[in-house]
Amino acid sequence: MKIFYKYIIVYLLMLIISCSGGGGSGESYYQYHTPEDIDIFLDEIKLNYPDITAIETVGYSETGRVIKALVISDNPGTLEGEPAVRLTGGIHGNEMMSVELLIRFIEYLTYGYSTSPDIKNLVDTRYICIIPVLNPDGLAVKSRYNRNGVDLNRNFNATGTSLQKETEALQNFSSSKQFCLSITYHTGAVLVNMPFDYKSKLIDGIFPVENNLINSFALTYTDATESNFLANPDVYNYIYNSNYGDYIFLNKGTINGGDWYVALGTLQDWSYLQTGCLDLTVEVAKRNPTSEAGVQQIFMYNRGSLIEYIKKADEGIYGRVTDSEGTPISNVEVTVTWDDGGETTTGDIKIKTDSNGYYNRILLAGTYNLTFSKEGYTSQTTSKTITTSERSLLNIQLVPL
Template identity: 30%
Template sequence: MNWQVVICCFLLGVTPVLCTLDFNYHNNKAVENYLKDINNNYSSITYLHSIGSSVAGNQLWVLVIGLYPSQHMIGIPEMKYVANMHGNEVVGRELMLHLIEYLVTSYKTDVVISQLINNTRIHIMPSMNPDGFEASAVDCYGIVGRLNKNGYDLNRNFPDAFNLNPDPIQPETKAVMDWIKSETFVLSANFHGGAVVASYPYDNGNAENNGITPDEDVFKYLATLYATKHANMYQGIQCPGMNSFPAGITNGYQWYPVRGGMQDYNYVYGQCYEITIELSCCKYPDESTLSQFWSDNKVSLIEYIKQIHMGIKGRVFDLEGNPIPNAIVEVKDRKHIQPYTTNSIGEYYHLLTPGSYTFNISAAGVSLLQTVDITNNKNLYATKYDFSINVSASSANSLLQVYTLLSILSTILVLLCT
């Protein structure tokens, strides 16, 4: 870093690393220091925490950006970006750092970014596999560093809805599973390398569904949006040894089945709509290309975050106005493998394209059918609709007790099985 930059940083009163994030690869310690500097200098809109540690003891850092970064607020949806799941697929790791820099430095100077941060809680994990990154090196098509330190592919390590996964859950996987359980995530993307395409669920499937989810229209919309806003993904780039992807998108299962993938786990068990972004034909390209990758993906990364405000959100209440936890909120004819339910404070979120939908709400043996019209997400606001169901306060309290008990039992089971 030159003296002009140091002087500039001194005059602005910020740590020098914040004045310029170089387009080069940052090792695990450099990533940690950078995130800590960001958190220290933008403490009003950031919250830095570790969700766990890798096999080798490296922390799995997550930086949260939002108006209320340290806690969930009613009506503020949660989204996340996860990169470097395969340790030798590294472009996403650096894009996450540049995205963080762009978001925090644009706050209060860019109207759209400010509105996005004020109305969204954005979680960014630059590296899910820091051990793998340490073992890898510049190499386009190799596999060294892909796995975690125990030799497991983390994107084959999650519980699978279609096939039993016999592999032991790895520390990095368990940390992400616990993280998903602890938050009300609505939208997500994870970043890989080795192709240039936006891939959407299912990653696994069966002959009955052929990998097609009940929310096929939503997933195709999300993948198409990312590919279209990208500099060239939408052109269907053909990488060596593989076919091109029309419009730059693909259904994961129809590309090739993946058992134990993270995006399916998010969708089936986390009520979170996640897609996988393959960023580059070369998994670990020379760092001279990083600036171009940022330029190619910058608009897509921002526009994708905005999509968390599509669809509908709200709460479910009993007759006395008390929120009902664990109430089923499903769209008719969109039955999920695990029914989507309200969180502990009675909130629900559904990503849906504009249209008229009939919702089936049920709690304590009582059901309600209600049709709601959903409009475009202009100005970053999803359609808000609260449901009131004919359930007494005592029934709602019983549901809360059951919900709490199930949460405790689930935690005990996880501890016993790990």
């Protein structure tokens, strides 16, 4: 009889272990992709969809792991003046859901290219660059930090030896592509965090120079027609800010980063202030799901939002800067100014032309002054009114000094 009870206890223990491992739903424990799995996955995608994908090397991690990007576009090897969009996961290696979300989105776009006219149109008219994992060393050991114990999302203002290889790689890669729109995925909360992180709107009373534009793009992610972000029951409605001494309510899942908590050296602030690329920090889950169904559910809360957001990359001004003989000029600085009605704002946003002379500036409808300048050429300032949400074309010829 004693032996019989022992068997019962062992059986019950096994039952408890199997339930907790399967997220309580009886499914097998979800196996997150390792850095090596991701390399194999990207190679397979490239093999299956060679016409619309290209694998590029962003750089190398501190231990020498390669950081890869997958470009999805109709001519993935060429910058053609299409809006360049960057999607990044795994900047914190223990936030595996951010990586899985992008893996699923890659599958969705590549498979959908031949089955959905909408996806084909989106891919044909955008340059979509997906970096599933920026911190492969962290992902390998499920750590927030890189191999040197550095939080990469606080490293973007660093200089000299403090600048980590992963950070520098993304900075150089981004400069070569001149992205105009971006998202960086995280877990730990469920909300959309907008520029800036280094100052609080509420406490400092200072607004980003393009506050309306930033709000408009963030709300597109959470609340446009196809967006499903707010369907997630875990979306934050408010947070408590101890410096503010009170609760702050989110606007349909969106919040200024500095109102949540102030952070210096984030990718979001660097992208926007140094390269003119609007980057949102999207927190997709409080914690990594433990089941396949849980991972898929989080993906579905973000898939339509991502499509709507990438569609919106079409708003603004674009064009090509050439000399009088039609030769494209790269690295031309494009500064946009307008009458902001005397708001207290900060941030002088500048963009540059890419290696093919193209520029893309996301803007809301309005009248803007654009100044094009590069050493050795006479600067040129032009006024342009954008009346619809379509891209406005403005080609420029610069005259050498």
